[in-house]
Amino acid sequence: MADRMLQFVRLSQAQPEKRGVGERRKDFGEIYREFEPAAAAQQASRCSQCGVPFCQVHCPLSNNIPDWLKLTAEGRLEEAYEVASATNTFPEICGRICPQDRLCEGNCVIEKGFESVTIGAVEKYIADTAWERGWVTAPRAKAELRQSVGIIGAGPAGLAAAERLRSRGYQVHVYDRHDRAGGLMIYGIPNFKLEKEVVVRRWRSFEQGGIRFHLNCAIxxxxxxxxxxxxxxxxxxATGVYKARDIGGEGAGLEGIVPALDYLIASNRDNLGDTVPEFASGALNAAGKRVVVLGGGDTAMDCVRTAVRQGAASVTCMYRRDKANMPGSMREVANAEEEGVEFMWLAAPEGFEGADGHVSGVRAVRMHLGLPDATGRQQVVPIKGSGFTQGCDLAIKALGFDPEDLPAMFGEKALTVTRWGTVKVDHRTMMTDLPGVFAGGDIVRGASLVVWAIRDGRDAAERIDAYLKEQAAPAAVAAE
Incomplete structure (x- = not known):
């Protein structure tokens, strides 16, 4: 092993080459070029093969990262894919969109002093190679079972559960209100982070494996x-959470103030070739406009970088804390800065100004960080007399998401929710108060990461399988 691994002492960290800023600002293509096989093997060989792999410990899926890095370094890519896909339903997606700097790479043992292994890029390389060489197969059942499972939501949690359950022989039906499977992976995440063909090919593979999709079907x-x-x-x-948090304040009803998800969905649909009236009219198109995005998470980064590609006159991200306290991926912040986004730190919006019914500016106040609150995070305190107005023609609210009112929406008042509106479950079984009805992903844990949704989907499949076997046992005994 020593001659292939632990090469961090002589090899520097290297990500796949980025396309030039001028080039990538003009289109929605992914910004990283493909890893060359030799470069991927070299970067994988930097792994120190820890006795206690903190990369794996801090991965929500507990991916066996050291093993597939070693296999990649040795050129055993098909085996590397088998290991990666054993714990992850979508390694090609996680390799692209996971905030590795906060998870696996951020906890890499060699990160201090030598920079971390480029885990995400190698994961993407392994999975893309598997697709190219035909190693990815549709979920197949060893034996068909009569029992069926209905899954509400074709996002990462729903699809992960569907794949696991179908592999065990269940008849799986996935219901989604949109016209494509993938949830926010299709409509919320821009192409420059995740090209849609990557999601579509998994969807088609699942269909080939016998998973049945009922699209344009709203529960x-x-x-x-x-x-x-x-x-x-x-x-x-597994519906996820789609209700946008609002800011309110004076002028909140002016035209030109839009929720982030409405904006991103319009852009993604346009890129998919759909007719989008709100985009064509300019209501959800940043072209030629002064854009201000309110918020500091990954959704805000998606919005600012989308606005750049749409040809905005200027793009500003306004966030009430400083850069060090920003919840979004630092890698995404760096990409946005490279592409010309201006960040306005320690500034909190208070309201909006307008002319002729349309927004013309965001009224904000300067903030400073005060003492930590009960969670240990520093409080933000307004600075008296520091109010100002940032001019804009389009204000995008990227302030987070809350659950929709599912009991009312689904026509089932007995479905219990928490005081936050998330679906209430027994966390040991993932079952709601309704027998046989399970829930997971963002609709239970609140807005979170795709990788956590995948974990919840896979865990839910285990719980559902156990429940259905338990239900079937008395019938089998009676038949004997």
């Missing part, structure tokens, strides 16, 4: 939850 409008419970032996709720 509560086209079918109710009680009806789904009649159709299926178990139901898994």
């Amino acid at each position: 509560g409008r086209d079918v109710t939850l009680p009806e789904l419970r009649e159709r299926h032996d178990a139901v898994f709720i």
Whole structure:
């Protein structure tokens, strides 16, 4: 092993080459070029093969990262893919969009002093190679089971559960209100981070494996939850959270103030070739406009970088804390800065100004960081007399997401939710108060990462499998 691994002492960290800023500002293509095989093997060989791999410990999926890095360094890519896909339903997606700087790479043992192993880029390389060489197969069941499972939501949690359950032989039906499977992976995340063909090919593979998709099907409008419970032996709720948090304040109703998700969905649909009236009219198009994005998370970074590509006159990100306290990926912040986004730190919006019914500026106040609160995070305190107005023609609110009112939406008042509006479950079984109805992903934990949604989906599949086997046991005994 020594001659292949632990090469961090002589090899520097290197990410795949980025396309030039001038080039990538003009289109929505992914910004990183493909890893050359030799470069990927070299970067994988930098792994120190820790006895206690903190990269794996801090991965929500507990991916066996040291093993697939070693296999990549040795050129055994098919085996590397088998190891990576054993714990991760979508390694090609996580390799692209996971905030590795906060998870695996941020906890790499060699990070202090030698810089971390480029785990995400190698994961992407392994999975993309697997697709190119035909190693990725559709989920196949060893034996078909009569029991069926209905899954509400075709996002990462729902799809991860669907793949696991189908592999065990269940009849799996996925319901989604949109016209494509993928959830926010299709409509929320821009192409420059995740090209849509990457998601579509998984969706098609799942269809080939016998997973049945019911798209343009809204629960509560086209079918109710009680009806789904009649159709299926178990139901898994994996809707995610889509309700945008609002800022309110004076002028909040002016035209030109839009939720982040509406803006991103319009852009992604346009890139997919759909007709989007709000985009064509300019209401959800940043071209030629002064854009201000409110918020500091990954969604805010998606918005500012999308606005740059749409040809905005200027793009400003306004965040009430400083750069060190920003919740978004620092890698994404760096990419945005390279592409010309201006960051306005320690500035909190208070309201909006307008002319002729349209927004013309964001009224804000300067902030400073005070004493830590009960969570240990520094409080933000307004500075008296520091108010100012930042001119804009389009204000995008990227302040986070809350759950929709699922009991009312689904036509099932008995579905219990928490005081935050998330679905209440028994965390040991992932089952709601309704027998046979399970829930997971953002609709239970609140807005979070794709990788956590995948973890929840896979865990839910285990719990559902155990539940269905338990339900089937008395019938089997009676038949004997």
